Amino acid sequence: MEDFLLAFLNWQIVQEAWPILWDGLKSTLALSAMVVPLGIAGGIILAVLSTLPSPWVRWPLRVWVDTFRALPPLVLLIFLFAGLPFAGVDIGAWGAVAVGFFLNTGAYYGEILRAGIESVPRGQIEAARSTGLTSGQTMRHVVLPQAVRNVLPDLISNTLEVVKLTSIASVVALPELLFQARQAQSVTYNATPIVAAAVVYFILLWPVVRLLSRLENRQLASRR
Amino acid sequence: MTGWERFTDSFFNARVMEQYLPKIIEGFGLTVILALLIIVAGLAAGLLLALLRAFAIRPLNWLIIFTVDLFRALPPLVIIVLLFFGLPSAGMELSGFASTWLALALVLMAFSEEIFWAGITSVPKGQWEAARSTGLGFVATLRDVVLPQALRLTIPPLTNRTIAITKGTALASVVAVQDILGAAHGAVSHSYNPSPLTMGAIAYLILFFPVVVLGRWIETRFAWKR
Numbered sequence: 213m214e215d216f217l218l219a220f221l222n223w224q225i226v227q228e229a230w231p232i233l234w235d236g237l238k239s240t241l242a243l244s245a246m247v248v249p250l251g252i253a254g255g256i257i258l259a260v261l262s263t264l265p266s267p268w269v270r271w272p273l274r275v276w277v278d279t280f281r282a283l284p285p286l287v288l289l290i291f292l293f294a295g296l297p298f299a300g301v302d303i304g305a306w307g308a309v310a311v312g313f314f315l316n317t318g319a320y321y322g323e324i325l326r327a328g329i330e331s332v333p334r335g336q337i338e339a340a341r342s343t344g345l346t347s348g349q350t351m352r353h354v355v356l357p358q359a360v361r362n363v364l365p366d367l368i369s370n371t372l373e374v375v376k377l378t379s380i381a382s383v384v385a386l387p388e389l390l391f392q393a394r395q396a397q398s399v400t401y402n403a404t405p406i407v408a409a410a411v412v413y414f415i416l417l418w419p420v421v422r423l424l425s426r427l428e429n430r431q432l433a434s435r436r
Numbered sequence: 437m438t439g440w441e442r443f444t445d446s447f448f449n450a451r452v453m454e455q456y457l458p459k460i461i462e463g464f465g466l467t468v469i470l471a472l473l474i475i476v477a478g479l480a481a482g483l484l485l486a487l488l489r490a491f492a493i494r495p496l497n498w499l500i501i502f503t504v505d506l507f508r509a510l511p512p513l514v515i516i517v518l519l520f521f522g523l524p525s526a527g528m529e530l531s532g533f534a535s536t537w538l539a540l541a542l543v544l545m546a547f548s549e550e551i552f553w554a555g556i557t558s559v560p561k562g563q564w565e566a567a568r569s570t571g572l573g574f575v576a577t578l579r580d581v582v583l584p585q586a587l588r589l590t591i592p593p594l595t596n597r598t599i600a601i602t603k604g605t606a607l608a609s610v611v612a613v614q615d616i617l618g619a620a621h622g623a624v625s626h627s628y629n630p631s632p633l634t635m636g637a638i639a640y641l642i643l644f645f646p647v648v649v650l651g652r653w654i655e656t657r658f659a660w661k662r
Contacts, residue, residue: 278652281644403523418505
């Protein structure tokens with residue numbers, strides 16, 4: 213038991229490794245602050261495009277979305293980071309993460325927002341248009357605000373997944389929390405830094421999980 | 437070479453692709469097996485936890501809720517790394533395959549427990565009372581009255597979540613498993629050509645694209661009329 217504690221919950225190691233982990237936490241937060249808005253922007257573009265009636269837009273859009281929902285994000289990231297340089301395009305770790313998340317999480321946000329837009333009754337759009345609003349204004353002031361409210365639990369849930377997903381940036385050596393924890397582990401020959409990183413993730417994300425579990429229960433129950 | 441030739445030579449190099457195709461196919465098999473094992477274990481454990489929770493034993497339920505929250509909050513890669521690189525310090529060794537399986541099965545367990553539980557609680561209390569008053573026991577009520585209705589409701593969210601978590605099998609490549617991504621990434625450093633990655637991406641699309649389309653279909657098919 214004592215060996216276990218020394219190897220996993222060693223307070224002295226936590227103190228030693230903390231500056232390294234703290235840098236990682238800051239990068240994880242910066243990364244999240246970058247990729248969440250990117251993903252939402254991608255999602256809004258996809259969702260608004262999907263309201264166009266033409267099948268020439270609808271079908272390519274659906275294939276695009278399903279492709280990036282089918283491709284594991286890590287595969288996309290490795291492709292952008294390790295594959296593209298062979299074509300003379302080297303966008304670096306941050307660039308690969310930004311593009312990868314834009315494509316992957318954009319597809320997910322897009323699906324959610326599309327469902328939200330479809331949940332707003334058509335009559336409202338017609339009413340808004342008949343008061344003289346342009347279609348752009350109708351989208352911005354009438355449809356999107358209600359769409360977002362209707363799918364808020366899904367949006368929060370997806371955002372939680374995106375923040376968790378930033379941990380894959382460690383694979384392309386971007387110094388976020390998990391990467392820094394691995395570094396600290398190899399310096400200290402002790403697993404405690406990884407446990408500490410897990411604890412940090414948990415403290416950061418537990419409140420969101422609690423909130424979601426309440427919202428989701430209510431949502432499923434209201435379907436009957 | 438023109439730009440186009442250079443592009444195809446890099447990403448669609450027939451010679452490299454032919455050479456590494458068997459490796460990718462092996463990786464494909466490994467990914468499929470890993471995914472199936474995760475789905476079976478994760479869903480079974482999730483359903484078991486949800487059923488246990490229905491017995492409303494306070495301390496046990498707190499433990500279940502905490503476990504579920506824990507595996508919903510932690511990034512899957514963090515759990516995999518913890519199992520693979522951490523456990524050896526405690527004298528326990530798990531292979532990369534086993535670490536990924538256990539980590540993702542636990543994550544799927546957590547998410548599916550939430551969904552199963554939401555399904556169970558969505559069955560109105562009156563049905564429990566009615567079933568019990570006809571003489572059915574607690575277990576019979578749960579099994580024959582509540583679960584059939586609850587499960588139908590859980591199918592769409594469960595399908596989507598299962599697909600999302602199964603895609604995480606690609607994380608196994610981080611702990612040296614030769615799954616599709618592991619094999620493809622390794623082949624890139626051997627051949628100094630990214631064509632294996634193209635093949636890997638295509639392999640993932642062959643595997644997951646139909647599943648994503650199926651998930652979309654299930655979502656409309658099982659949707660409750662409002």
